[in-house]
Amino acid sequence: GAGEMKDGATGGPPKRARPAPSLPTDASLYAGPFPFYRRPSELGCFSLDSERRYHGDSRALRYFAPPPAHGSAPDFDLREGYPERYRPRDEETREGLDHLLRWLLEHRGQLEGGPGWLAGAVVTWRGHLTKLLTTPYELREGWQLAASRLQGTLYLSEVETPAARAQRLARPPLLRELMYMGYKFEQYMCADTPGGSPDPSGEVNTNVAFCSVLRSRLGTHPLLFSGEVDCTDPKAPSTQPPACYVELKTSKEMHSPGQWRSFYRHKLLKWWAQSFLPGVPRVVAGFRDPEGSIRSLRTFPTMEMFELIRSYREGWNPSVCMNFCAAFLSFAQSTVTQDDPRLVHLFSWEPGGPVTVSIHHDAPYAFLPTWYVDAVTQ
């Protein structure tokens, strides 16, 4: 039609715009053998205090202190203290990778793996990897990951989607209370000292976090990531992290096989992905009644979760999750070719579609802080 460019008008070979690269996410494309995943090892840790200040130690680590196993049902009222003893973290503060970068800056000289290991690695939060693992099965929530390369290393930092932001700002009061209840459960299950007893009388302050920094490798992709850890079990058979760590979760009490099936299909996938990545061996779940009281506790060993869903049609498959994640990392590594901390490739995904890419410079997407860039490039 009018205004169309005529290929070859200048005599050279016809020039076609290369189709924008994209990555499909259909589960059927990622079946096949489970890929190599190196046993995660802990490189270090850090803590965030009640004011969200960074400390390069384990001061925020808590100790697993469950009620006696054969006593009566636990008596945890998860709504107790709400809202007067709730100090929620300010979710408007965009921390990006900052805390992890601070740890990395202080430890990059002592990293194992030999010279150049970090240059070939992907650095990110465990939570971002969890979202990648569950993508082939996710039907509701999309994501955006910003990627920048600096001195070889590929950094991935999540960007809140407009839909997620809108949902967060319009969060209904009941959902706010439900979030509190998840943290309140941690307070009932954890002590401040090994062998100590929980003290549920204090505040629930979600600024506080203990983060483990881990090294692993998925296929050919070396990984350095950090994840929040709920507690360590002083009585665990192995006292070596991450084998001593315990993930705590709450969920609605189930009454029918259909409710269990739905729990296995949806929630257990997320629990598995979150704990498998850092090598946390078990999730201890508290099941709450409609009034918000915990009625029972159940331990789910991470390596046995898949068995619970295996027999169902339309379940999830860990191989699909890991193969997709590996494919995404290859896609990101081959897409981000320029080494430039101010250049961002933004990977976007919405359920039903492929992962797409857009390119940005500087604000608002660039996420590597100048204090970090200057320190590593000096």
Ligand code: A3P
């Ligand atoms: P539950 O998962 O038991 O409900 P985590 O389990 O990852 O340690 O997170 C602790 C609690 O933070 C959760 O407890 C939940 O209350 C809240 N939380 C974590 N991720 C959330 C999310 N994406 N949306 C809402 N609440 C979340």
Ligand code: MG
């Ligand atoms: Mg947690």
Ligand code: MG
């Ligand atoms: Mg938890």
